[in-house]
Amino acid sequence: TQWRFAIEETIGSVQHQYAMKFKELIEERSNGEIEVTIYPYGTLGTSDQITELVDMEVVQFAMASPGHLGKLIPEVQVFLLHFLFSDDDEINNQVLNKDPRLQKTFDELYARKRLKLLSIFSEGWQVWTMKEPVHQPEDFSGVKMRVMTSPLLIAAYKAYGASPTPLPYSEVYSGLQLNMIDGQENPVFAIQEMNFYEVTDWMIFARHAPFITTAVTNRDFFDSLPPERQQLVTGVVADLNDYILKVQKEFNQERLELIRKNKPKLKIITELTPDAREAFRKASQPVRDKFIKMTGEDGRELLKELQQTIQEYEDQKQQ
Ligand code: 6CS
Structure with missing residues (x-):
């Protein structure tokens, strides 16, 4: 089985790191039954076009940042408001990444557009x-x-x-x-x-404001998966939460020096x-x-x- 994952950023980015780890864990835990192909920014189109490709199930997984997704799901623009979040990164990460309430509210909004929300996380301050x-x-x-x-x-x-x-x-x-x-x-x-x-x-x-992104999948695709495959996906994205925050922090620090x-x-x-x-x-x-x-x-x-x-x-x- 082949799964496709489209990202809104180039090779070497935070989203790319996320997709690579996703690929590694999915392939490993499915004992090689599933192969994940990553499409970096530039190979498939703009953020808006990538979201359309998820809708058409051309790709099964993608990153969809509220900065662009707000045209389709206006409510996600709440993440774009200035001076709304804490100055404390750790607090924001708990709110976005760990709190089940927010995940649930947003997943209901994503469902209206036949998307399934997998994860919300910050890629660092704007x-x-x-x-x-x-x-x-x-x-x-x-x-x-x-x-x-x-x-x-x-x-x-x-x-x-x-x-x-x-x-x-x-x-x-x-x-x-x-x-x-x-x-x-x-x-x-x-x-x-x-x-x-x-x-x-x-x-x-x-x-x-922090730059916030979301990982999404096509809802019909996800619902059609057998329960163990669904759990494979939700398990992998849960395990990626802490990983990606660490990557984000390192990337932002190192590259400022660069x-x-x-x-x-x-x-x-x-x-x-x-x-x-x-x-x-x-x-x-x-x-x-x-x-x-x-x-x-x-x-x-x-x-x-x-x-x-x-x-x-x-x-x-x-x-
Ligand atoms: O500014 C943008 O449009 C893009 N910035 C980042 C960091 N990720 C994706 C987004 O489309």
Whole structure:
């Protein structure tokens, strides 16, 4: 049996590492009865096209990041809201990765589109790489900021006065090079492997949002599998949770060093001042109403549930 796994990132990325480990464990635990083929970004199309291929069951497994998937399932855009998550990575990982409530709520939303949610995890904080520095919200005024294609991201950057430009991942480098855009956001590992730092002069760690992705499968395909194969899949993705967080952390750390080495001229703002961060936080608040407008009562409930879950873990940690 052949299973196909499409990822939204290139070879050497966090998603690639995830897919490789998935392949290894599935093949090993099925005693070689199942063979997994990985399709890296560029071989099958944009994120949106990959999701369509899952829908058509051309590929059985894929990564679907809310930054793009929000067009199909508006509620997942809750993951794109700024200053919603904790500053503490560990808390966020518990909320996203370990808490069964969130998994269940989201799986119900994915089911509406015949997808099955397998896993939610962070690939690291979004980091801005820009032509000009950003210290405070005003610095975004008129700036052409590339965003992923989910509509909420347009609202998120308009709230800071920017001119957001949605583009697929593959067009970001040339967009920066040709000055069609003035900046973009991605986790450090992606900035390194896509070379975005080559075509920008500033790198800014605002810790405004983590980059979250989800692993999905075609629901009919999954339901048609015999129970032991279903358990094989759910067992492997459960075992990947801790693994991928470790990979993510290492990749983001190592590649920041690589970026510094390759471009000593690059100016890095490692954190915003508390005042600036507060100003960004404030400016980002009205975007939550936009989210609710896009998603209705379901979205309102979801946002509340997520906020409560984050708060619970924050409180637990403080005790
Ligand atoms: O910015 C993007 O579009 C992409 N960034 C990452 C880190 N993964 C997939 C996503 O499509």
